[in-house]
Amino acid sequence: MTKITEETALITIFGGTGDLANRKLYPAIYRLYAKGFLKENFAVIGTARRQLTDALFRERVASSIASIADKSHIQAFVSHFYYRSHDVTNKESYKVLLDLSNELDTTYHLKGNRVFFLAMAPTFFNEIAIRLKSEGLVATKGYQRLMIEKPFGHDLASAQELNDALGHAFNENQIYRIDHYLGKEMVQNVSAIRFANPMIEALWNNRHISNVQVTLAEELGVEERGGYYDNSGALRDMFQNHILQVVSLLLMDFPLTLDKAEIRAEKVRLLRSLDVPELDVVNNLFVPGQYDANPTDPQTFKAYRSEENVSPTSTTETYVAGKLTSHSDRWNGVPIYIRTGKRLSNKKTNIVIEFKNDRPDLFDDSSEKVANTLVIEIAPNESITLKLNVKVPGLGLATQPTQLQTAADAVDQNAPEAYEKVIHDCLRGDATYFSHWDEVALSWQLADRIYEGWKLSPTELPNYDSGSAGPIAADELLARDGHTWYPLS
Known part of the structure; x- marks a missing residue:
């Protein structure tokens, strides 16, 4: 029997309006919430290029979990979700993200724990990792962890280049390369x-x-x-x-x-x-x-x-x-x-x-x-x-x-x-089933x-x-x- 221990963290999802987020990530986070692994001390920021209000974003999240959620829990759950339109190449976008992250850290008592999930094209991984470092989003007293979807490069040379870029902001123990299998x-x-x-x-x-x-x-x-x-x-x-x-x-x-x-x-x-x-x-x-x-x-x-x-x-x-x-x-x-x-x-x-x-x-x-x-x-x-x-x-x-x-x-x-397990393992700092x-x-x-x-x-x-x-x-x-x-x- 798995011991229920509440996790505390801010989860920022780059690609927050994409197919992966809607089909897999939001239902996985909800299941952790329903089982008690996430309670009051968590928040989720979704980012993407399109313009959305927090209210519209929460409607999308609610829709993505409708088939599995207890209807009495949905509004309380989605109240932890926030949205910011984001250009991954624009320095100002990261400043907006930093201000919101710091605000939510105080509101939800998150202890500076931050998980960044890159649910978008790998061509943007380098840019995001470098900006997270340069704009101060990883400068907190808590833990900082980066979750990356495959593919990790298209050959050894490109994988090495990507790994070197990620290494500017995160060390190996902070990088969680997902293989959902x-x-x-x-x-x-x-x-x-x-x-x-x-x-x-x-x-x-x-x-x-x-x-x-x-x-x-x-x-x-x-x-x-x-x-x-x-x-x-x-x-x-x-x-x-x-x-x-x-x-x-x-x-x-x-x-x-x-x-x-x-x-x-x-x-x-x-x-x-x-x-x-x-x-x-x-x-x-x-x-x-x-x-x-x-x-x-x-x-x-x-x-x-x-x-x-x-x-x-x-x-x-x-x-x-x-x-x-x-x-x-x-x-x-x-x-x-x-x-x-x-x-x-x-x-x-x-x-x-x-x-x-x-x-x-x-x-x-x-x-x-x-x-x-x-x-x-x-x-x-x-x-x-x-x-x-x-x-x-x-x-x-x-x-x-x-x-x-x-x-x-x-x-x-x-x-x-699978995604429920990998997100939970990352929140716990268990990298056993990551690459x-x-x-x-x-x-x-x-x-x-x-x-x-x-x-x-x-x-x-x-x-x-x-x-x-x-x-x-x-x-x-x-x-x-x-x-x-x-x-x-």
Whole structure:
């Protein structure tokens, strides 16, 4: 049971009228309020270019939480919200923001605690961070923390440039780089499954595990994000952050404690152990893909190149599958397969651990056997499944597979949503499930190498139909090692 401790802070949201703020941030802040983590001593400032009064802004916030809020709480909650039109490049705008921040600090007894959430285009991050410092918004007696949405750069060089700029105003311990996948309940449950169960942890190594698979599959295409996605692609959008973060949590060594510094150190150590392939073997290890139209319904499930704001000759990948390897003592020799893509047959986010079976078979040839497999499903149905072989009832010694599974409805429906968790963790100063700069840099180093290798020998795109399981080359990647993908269905 989580102890309810009231947090005290001023939360300033740059991009306060945007889609992210309305769909995710305001509902998340309301849930913290409804549960008692925020009470009287908090305030929220929304900023954006458009002109709004406090009253109109509060109406927008009230509308964004209408479906989840107790109607008797709404007005009291939104009374803590304020708005200022803001030009991120204008010095005077920051002075207006400073005056309001100081006023609210006194009104709500906020102790100088300030959280700045950058819910806008990354091109403005540098400017905002520098201005927050130069105009005195971080010169308070309390804490100052910066929350940043991905993408954090588009390659290692741009990420380094951005990090250097942020460093003028904030030190590493003050920067909270959000990966909302790390806020998901089942992702955080990975640590509990491993470290709270000695039986599992004892098997968590190359002596017992045959292969590891991490899948982030989406049924939808790029939708209205074509302009952004065509300059990003699956490798930058999903692999470089979400997938590698999940891999690092999944495979890191046992930490001395669950302290944020210890967990971050182990994640970094794991990422450093991943082999960066030579350029001439990248195409053997990493498969790019791009979806084509579905041949039976090309109007509904059209090709990526026919999507709005996408170039008709685009070579941007909407899919990537790959084989990672580690030179750590624990994982040396174990293939770590990853895949992510759009317009696949099903929406599925899961982790699959397949255990080795290298002992003589003692049972009947008629036995129907499966590899012992642990499946952690993160979405759409949260569950944990362990596949075992048991004896078929009756005479003989044949076996058949069975499953031990947590029911989806056993998951607490009141469990916090990802943004609720990340905002709460930031308010508490817990950076465990945020990305450290070392993690970001190591992830970009690997992603950059893959892009370089793909450029040397481009794959002909598109190479998979909408609604399929992805490119045939992704199946061949595993087949070479004698493995198959865990089904998406």
